[in-house]
Amino acid sequence: MTTALAGRPAAPTRVDPLAALVDAGLEVPVLGGRRVRHVNLDLAASAPALADVAARVESLGPWYSSVHRGTGYPSELATELVEEARRTVAARLGARDDDVVVFTRNTTDALNLLATAVPGEVVVLDIEHHANLLPWRQRRLVVGAPTIAETLEALDRELGSRPAALVTVTGASNVTGEVLPIERIAALAHAHGARLAVDAAQLVPHRAIDLAASGADYLACSGHKAYAPYGAGVLVGRRDWLDVAPAYLAGGGAVSRVAADTVAWHPSPDRHEAGTPNVLGIAALALALDALAELETSAPGARDAHDAALTAQLAEGVAAIAGVRGVRGFADASQHVGIVTLELERGSVGLVAAALSAEHGVSVRAGRFCAHPFFDRIASRGNGLRASVGVGTSSDDVDRFLDALARLVAEGPGAEYVRTPDGWRPAADDRPHPSLLHG
Structure with missing residues (x-):
């Protein structure tokens, strides 16, 4: 996407959170009480959620109502809320004037x-x-090469072999955090008469987005990855295909x-938004995109610098631990978002991920990250461990992870674990698991 992807500014060596999330200061139990x-x-x-977004969503609760056909005052306000959110999302994602914004559940x-x-x-x-x-x-699958340049050459060859309607790519890999050159891919797709769609789920939380400037035709993203976990996502792009x-x-x-025996369907977006929409989730998505944009406005370059500093701290820290190696997809990738995966x-x-949580209170993710073909091609072992950062992360958070990881790799877990159908679990788990639903 066209944003501050090139020439990332020099990052400070230590950073504090850029914004407050609702889990700031959350304490969790670890083994031993x-x-x-x-x-x-x-x-x-x-x-x-961003703390400000959560507070605003809570304040909207009393005004929640059905939309578009209600005559009550709350219904009128809820309708205005959804349509204002549609305009906000379009503006924050850089939609063209004639693009359509369709609200969905997620990417x-x-x-x-x-x-x-x-x-x-x-x-x-x-x-x-x-x-x-x-x-x-x-679907026609193009197997990536060791470099982005070679991968785009393979994509060019595939598109030249016979016509395609659409090329679709990730904006930033959810495995490695590597950012693809969307402008170049858009130009390549258009040269062959195809359109370009971008899975921006990992890009939106880390970078400002300008769909029109990038040349891409469609963009999809989720609120739950962009600090608005209230069940809304969005598809933005050219309306002609969607209208028919x-x-x-x-x-x-x-x-x-x-x-x-007949049905007259509306054009987009109504055509694809049947039923009562997720009014509060839609509002939360718009509010979160506004908040992320405000970070760019109030401190230009700060979000990129924050992301770069934490990503570098993660990558350098992982590289310094014996018995651990980072996973990369492309030797020539010059831009990354805040994701580091290791083997x-x-x-x-x-087991390490379970011990990080149970003994150190650190949450990461282990597996192949719903990207099996890519992970299987670039990794040497069956699963990886992924650490990912965001606007609420600090250098102290990364230190906690790296210290705990180094100890676990060198010494092993401090407790016994058993493998269950749901993964590794402490053999004797004394952590309380209260019911959050009923208090």
């Missing part, structure tokens, strides 16, 4: 919606998250008239 401050380095999977939902509208074959890279791999019914596609959801709100020379990353 102690409680410690939680370190959340699993933000690439799902991020807590996966948005890409599945787009898949119903593509009038032809789709070309994808093997680096994709499953959300941008599995929905495409007429079958309604993604068939139901009220998507139609102008229904008779016994162990010996032992189980799942």
Whole structure:
């Protein structure tokens, strides 16, 4: 995407959080009856809400109502809220004036919606998250090369072999954090008569986005990765395919008239937003994009510098631990977002991840990160361990992770663990598990 992706500014060696999340100061139990401050380095999977967004969503609760056809005052306000959020999302993601904004549940939902509208074959890279791999019914897979340059050459050859309607790529890998040159890929796709869609799930939390300037035709992202975990996502892009596609959801709100044997469907976005929308989730997504944009405005370059400093601290710290190696996809990748994945020379990353949580209060993720083809190609072992940072992360958080990781790799866990169908668990777990639903 066109943003501050080139020439990342020099980053300070130590950084504090840029913004407050609702989990700031959260304490979690660890084995032995102690409680410690939680370190959340699993933000690439799902991020807590920004504190200001959560407070604003709570204040909107009393005004919640159904939209578009209600005559009550709260219904009028809820309708205005959704449509204002639509305009905000369009502006914050750099949509063109004639682009359409369709609200969905998440990135996966948005890409599945787009898949119903593509009038032809789709070309994808093997680096994709499953959300941008599995929905495409007429899929042609391009296996990536050791460099981005070689991968784009392979993509060029594939597009030249026969026509395609769409190329779809990730903006930033959820495995390695490596950022793809979206402008170059858009130009390549257009030169072959194809459109470009971007899975921006990992890009939006870390970078400002300008869809129009990038040349991409469609963009999908999720609120839950962008500090608005209230169940809303979005597909933004050119309306012509979406206006003639079958309604993604068939139901009220998507139609102008229904008779016994005929249906007149609305154009987009109503065509694909049947039923009562997630009013509060949609508002939260818009509020979070506003808050991230305000960080750019109030302190230009600060978000990039913060992300760069923490990513460098993670990567350098991992490289300094014997028996651990980082995983990369492209030797020539020059831009990264705050994701570092590692492998162990010996032992189980799942066991280490469980011990990081149970003994140190540190959350990370172990596995193949719903990107099996990519991970299998670039990794030498079956699973990896991923640490990911965001605007609420500090250098102290990264230190806690690196210190705990080094100890676990050198000495092993301090407790016994058993492998269960749900993963590794302490054999004797004395951590309380209270019911959050009932208090």
